[in-house]
Structure formats: C-alpha cells, structure tokens
Amino acid sequence: MENLILKDKNLYYIGGVVRDELLGRDSFDVDLTYQGNAIDKFGELKECIKVNEPFGTVRLLVDGKEIDIASTRDEKYDKKGHLPEVFDIGCELKRDVLRRDFTINALAKSTLTGEIVDYVNGVNDIKSKCLKVLHDGSFIDDPTRIVRGLKFAVRFGFELDEHTKNLQETYLKNIDYDMSFKRLKKELIETFNLNRQETFDRFINQKIYKLIGENEPEEIPDYDIETLVKKYPVDNIWLVYIGWHPDIENLPLTREEQKIIDDYRELLSTDIKEDNYSVYKSFEGKSKEAILLYTLTQKSELGIKYFSLNGNIAVTGEDLKSLGIPPSKEYSKCFDYILKEKLSNPDLTRDEELNLAKQFFK
Ligand code: ATP
Helix, strand or coil: CCCHHHCCCCEEEECHHHHHHHHCCCCCCCCEEECCCHHHHHCCCCCEEEEECCCCEEEEEECCEEEEEEECCEEECCCCCCCCEEECCCCCHHHHHHCCCEHHHCCEEECCCCCEECCCCHHHHHHCCEECECCCCHHHHCCHHHHHHHHHHHHHCCEECHHHHHHHHHHHHCCCCCCCHHHHHHHHHHHHCCCCHHHHHHHHHCCHHHHHCCCCCCCCCCCCHHHHHHHCCCCCHHHHHHCCCCCHHHCCCCHHHHHHHHHHHHHHCCCCCCCHHHHHHHHCCCCHHHHHHHHHHHCCCHHHHHHHCCCCCCCCHHHHHHCCCCCCCHHHHHHHHHHHHHHHCCCCCHHHHHHHHHHHHC
C-alpha cells in the first residue's frame, strides 16, 4: 500500500497476510495492527469512516479501499473455549503477537520499512512447513485452533510439530464441551467448504470429530467425498462432510441446515426399494446435501439414481379440470399413475400424459 497514511513506524501488517506473502500466496484479507491506540492515532482523520471503541479498531477509506486497523491488544480466556476478553489496548506488539494461534500466524511486517518482526521463530516454521502453537494451554484456551490447524495443514501442506501434536491428542482425550460451538462451526465451515478429501481423512484419523460432541458416530463415511461433491455441487459442502455426526446439532444450525439433517435422518429410517418409483418418492423434496450424505454413509447408489430420474410431469390439476374431472383425492393418485410411466419413459409427451390421465379416470 503506497498511501503515506499507511506508512508509519508503529503500523504493521500482521498474521495471515505476512504468512501468505512469505509463502508466495494471495491473501484473503489484509490485517493491519497499530502498536498503540489506533483510534487515537487515526480516529480524527477525514479518511476514518468507522470506529469501534471496545475493540480499539478503525476503518479508513484510502484510495477507494476500506482498510481496517486494529490496536495492539492482549486477550484473556477467563472462560476457556469461549470468546476471550480484550484487554490492554495499545500494548507492546510482542504481547499482541503472543496471543495468536500458530507461530506462522504470529508474524508482523513494518509498513514503513518492510522489516519482518518475528518473536516466535515463525519464519523458520514456514520454511520447515511446521504448525506450532505458542504455548501449552493454547488448545484449552481455544479448541477451535485444532480445526484451524487442520485447515492450514491441508491448505499449505504443513504438519503439526511433535509437541503440538501431543497437545492436540491430549486435549482431544479430555475435551471440555463447555466451549463456543458457534466459533467451532465457523471454523468447520471454512475448513470443509474447501472440499478436500485430505481434510476429512485427517479429521477422522486424528479424531478431531470428537470436538463436535461426545457420542461416537455409528456411520463414518468411507468414500471419496471430494469427487462426489465436485460432481454434485451443493451450497453446504461442510454438512456433506460432517452431517453424519450424532451431535451435529451441538453446532447452532440454521433452519436450512437443520432441514438437511432432518432429511438425512428421515432417509435413514426409510426402506427404499430399488425401483424407479420408490427411489423417486423417497428422495423427492429432500435436500441435495442430505441425499449425498445418505449416499456416503449407506454406500448406496440410490440417491445418485434419483438425480438421473426425470419425474417432471406436464399434466396439471387445471388439465384434469378441463377434462371435466372434479377435484378430489383421486387427482394425486392419477399424478402418481402418470409419474410411474414417466419414470420408465422420460420421453413421454404431454399428449401421452393426458391420455394416461383419461385412461386412469375411465
Ligand atoms: P485465512 O487465510 O484463512 O483468512 P488468517 O490467518 O488470515 O487465515 P483469520 O481468521 O483472518 O485467519 O485471522 C487473522 C489472524 O488472527 C490469524 O492470522 C491469527 O494471527 C489470528 N487468529 C485468528 N483466529 C485465532 C484464534 N482462534 N486464536 C488465536 N489467534 C487467532
């Protein structure tokens, strides 16, 4: 960034953006931290368009771009696993850096000189592709870091260092479920929406799925989920990966997400025969994510068969009325009658469907 406002000896690029630059990758967003109080420093500028007092952040409009600047701060996890309490706004940069998740995310770069500030040997860890937490209580403070570690491991091809791996294993044997499931969900969505099979394999092998709840899953998919999702794209990829977890509702689900889970469970309790009609009727109206989940956990091709069926019949209730048939429960039986034919003969024309209707009411 060339604007002079952003060249300041106390202003640093921080976290992911510095890591990504060292890795030669594009960053999703640019985080800036001011060593000191960012509101005192930038709050009165005409470029300042927003101030957030409790968090000590400002938003500037510079050269047409919105830029957020945080104040250096420390955090306390009074209630482990929940949102930390912010304190000591304007502290030394080092303290701001030490509250972070992994050493690779704890680097700062001066906006003035371009110098990298590395208190935690993060540059070396990037070189040796290593994910290391900053202190032994890191996962206890915030278990969502385990999922963040998974995301970074797969995204960058990194591994946890031995000590961090042991800390993770120990935590997963003694999970404190009094945690913020809202934050856990956010990290799980980000991680699984990447649609990478490797994420899933690590999630299972390292038993990270235990974070969602203490009940042991009965049916963990043993299937190439990545390929299935590429072939049948869905909005909620993450639920295709983990919707089978018996405690999935520990994560605060939206109504749409809950429907996916309900649909999936209904499919599990349905005896689905292999004929076209039974397949069509069983999967009709179910969310695509639920059908994929069923495919994965039941190792069943019936859902895939459903995707290939054409059950759109052209005849409507109005057509039946025009034929002089008064509306009654018989209408839906007639539609089913036409549907059965349509499913085995998708080229059926509208006229042929009408003939079937006439035949039905004869
Ligand atoms: P991404 O590229 O996925 O956005 P990021 O590292 O930029 O990755 P953000 O979630 O944007 O991730 O977080 C920005 C920075 O904030 C991180 O680089 C890290 O320093 C810090 N951070 C984020 N989440 C946590 C956490 N749970 N615990 C500690 N520090 C965190």
